[in-house]
Amino acid sequence: MSTPNITSPHAATGCPRIISLHNAASQARLNDGLIADCVLLIRGENFGTESAQFDSPVNEAFGIFVLFPPHDRFPIYSITPSEIRCVVPGTIPVPQSYLLELHTPSQGPGACPEISLKGRMVTTEPGLFTKDDSVSGPGMFYTYPDGNDQPIPPGDPAQPTMIQVYGTGLRHTRTLPTALLDEMNVSVIACEADTTRPGYDRLIFQLPGQNLAPGMHRFKVMADGKSSNEVTLELMSGMSFQQSAVSR
Secondary structure, eight states: OOOOEESOTTOOTTSOEEEEEEETTTOOBOOSOEETTOEEEEEEEOSOSOOEEEEEEESOBTTBEEEETTTEEOOEEEEOSSEEEEEOOSOSOTTOEEEEEEEOOOOSSSOOOOEEEEEEEESOOOEEOBTTSOSSSBBOEEETTTOOOSSBOOOOTTSOOEEEEEEESOTTOSSOOEEEETTEEEEEEEEEEOSSSTTOEEEEEEOOSSOOOSEEEEEEEEETTEEOOOEEEEEOOHHHHHHHHHHO
16 A cells, blocks of 8 residues: 655644545545545645635646656646646556645745655545535436436436446446446446546446336445445436427
8 A cells, every 4th residue: 555645744834735636526534545537635734725616627736736757747727725626637557656746826925845755556446426526426427428407317228328427437448338227237238438527437328127106216426345325316216207208
């Protein structure tokens, strides 16, 4: 196990400090290492005084940036004085070591110590995104390929329902991840990078060809022996599905 090493744990009052690193979807603490192309949550203190969210990630926010030296910057999705949500560059292969640096503008008359972490790269730490950032709430599920939102139509042996769900830390797994719906294995078709949002991964699976009860179901992913957070998937009733089909 490679626990990230903070080189300046006793930074002076008012200076920025990294406390922990997390998978941004599951919020699981990354004790084993960093995952390439994963959305990362850096928690700490004194990351400036401004807050912002960016639809498209930026390389620098309010003079603050994170990088693998000398020049591989982490695209930033959002920043607050205590959190930075960014994407780990895919430039360091497993199982090589990494050096992460956090650069911030000077906030006072005295110079703050340089902030850096050391660790190693690992293949996966699966996390599933939720619509409300609650970790265990409604997942980002959509029908495939048309992208209709929840509730999802039920599975049908004659016309199986394909679903896509979004997470992070999945694309570099050694084998195709396993998907569990109420602890029952469901068929995974593909796991790939989302082409529109850096760091987001898309897992495509098929609902089982049997009658599933309408309402909320539990869903999680297993990758390289590690479990994601458990999110909820809402299925519509067969009658509701027939009525919506007739209305179209």
